[in-house]
Amino acid sequence: MESTTFALEVFNTVFRTKPIVVHAHGSHDYKPNWLPIKNAFFDLPKRQIDMGNLVTVITCNNGHPSMGMFERSLDHLGIPYRVFGQGINPWVNSRDKPLVLLQALGSVKTPYVLYADSRDAILIDDPDIAVTRFIENFQCRMLFGADRINWPPIAEFQKYEEQQAFEYDTTFKFLNGGVWIGETAFSRDFFKKVINTPVAGKAPESEQGILKKLFRAFKGEVALDYRCQIIQNIGFVADPIFEINIQQLEIPDKK
Numbered sequence: 001m002e003s004t005t006f007a008l009e010v011f012n013t014v015f016r017t018k019p020i021v022v023h024a025h026g027s028h029d030y031k032p033n034w035l036p037i038k039n040a041f042f043d044l045p046k047r048q049i050d051m052g053n054l055v056t057v058i059t060c061n062n063g064h065p066s067m068g069m070f071e072r073s074l075d076h077l078g079i080p081y082r083v084f085g086q087g088i089n090p091w092v093n094s095r096d097k098p099l100v101l102l103q104a105l106g107s108v109k110t111p112y113v114l115y116a117d118s119r120d121a122i123l124i125d126d127p128d129i130a131v132t133r134f135i136e137n138f139q140c141r142m143l144f145g146a147d148r149i150n151w152p153p154i155a156e157f158q159k160y161e162e163q164q165a166f167e168y169d170t171t172f173k174f175l176n177g178g179v180w181i182g183e184t185a186f187s188r189d190f191f192k193k194v195i196n197t198p199v200a201g202k203a204p205e206s207e208q209g210i211l212k213k214l215f216r217a218f219k220g221e222v223a224l225d226y227r228c229q230i231i232q233n234i235g236f237v238a239d240p241i242f243e244i245n246i247q248q249l250e251i252p253d254k255k
Contacts, residue, residue, distance in 0.1 A: 003251050008041045008124045011243040012228050015170075019225075019232035020125040021116055023145055023179045026235040033234045033242055040244050041073065041124050048078035054131045056110045056184070060085040060100050061118040073122035082107075083118075094199045094207045102191040108184045117178040130230045134181050140223035142182030142190055144211070145231035146172035152203035157212045161224075168226040172233065175224055177211045179231045190218065 009018055024034040057074060061067040062085045074081045084104040088096050105113065112131050116123065134143055148171055150158040158174070165173035182190070193214055200209020215222055225231045234242075 005047050005249050005251055006044045007047070007247045007249055008037075008044060009243075009245040009247050010037055010124065010232060011245060012232065012241060013243060014241050015227040015229075017227055017229045019228045019230055020127075020130055021114075021121060021123050021145075021179050021231045023116065023121040023176070023231065023233045024235060025117070025120055025147070025176060025178045025233055026149075026151075030238065031235045032238055036244060037234070037242070038122060040246070041122055042076060044076075044246070046076050046078065049126045051079060051126070052128055053110055055112040055114050055127050055181075056108045057081040057114050057116075057123070057127055058101075058104050058108070059083055059116055059118045060097055060104075062086060062088045062091045062096075064089075064091070067118040070116045070118045070121045070123065073124070077123065077125075079123070079127065092205055094205055094210065097207045098191055098194040098210065102188065102195060105184060105188040105191060111184055112181065113184045113187055114181045115179065121179055130181055133230050137229055138223060139220075141186040141221045142218075142223075143180060143230065144215075144222070144224050145176045145179045145233045146170065146224040146226050146228070147174045147176035147233045148172055148236045150174040151176075152200050152206060152209045152212075154200060154202055154209065154212075157200075157209075160216055161212070165224070165226055170226045172224075172226055172228060175208070175212050175215050176233050177208045178233070181230060186221065190214070190222065193217070 024031045059070050061083050085100040161174050197210045
């Protein structure tokens with residue numbers, strides 16, 4: 001016997017990819033695709049995804065009222081997750097986020113870990129799919145989402161990241177730290193480096209400048225999802241490059 005459920009498919013018509021983490025990053029309103037995607041996802045019936053032991057899903061949430069969107073999406077899919085950073089107030093990304101993530105990674109037992117910001121990201125399908133794509137399509141050990149905007153706006157970051165993105169023929173060229181997937185052991189070592197790296201001068205409150213510094217140091221081991229195979233950043237994306245489709249799934253009933 002089988003039961004029927006439904007899943008959201010966000011189809012990137014430029015790359016013909018189907019990302020499963022959507023991130024509406026930034027404290028701005030220039031993300032017109034966010035509401036249609038978010039509403040389509042939460043309008044679907046809740047699911048109960050059975051995960052294996054490949055990946056742990058984590059986020060940071062200090063309890064601020066604006067937080068919790070990512071966790072809400074995980075609850076909608078029936079996916080277990082772990083929240084770190086509760087009660088840290090005031091929260092400063094460059095100071096608190098790397099340290100909290102390093103502490104979190106020390107407790108993760110699965111071989112892979114998926115992180116997304118609590119405030120403005122949703123997971124729309126099984127995180128095991130993300131792991132499979134990561135293993136099959138990338139040669140790196142840690143993968144960040146790619147963005148259309150270089151932040152912090154430091155020229156040396158922009159020049160380097162544009163050079164790295166050139167061969168991919170993409171407008172998504174720049175590292176964004178809001179969503180990533182990686183090997184747990186490597187991610188732990190990476191964030192050990194993050195907490196010992198000085199902040200970027202133009203945005204001392206942001207951890208993203210630190211990540212961009214280390215992107216060069218870990219060339220080949222840390223990469224960006226230039227073609228949005230797993231991670232789709234939609235800030236500053238006004239052009240209609242997405243098709244939002246509802247997929248019917250037949251789920252075998254458990255005996």
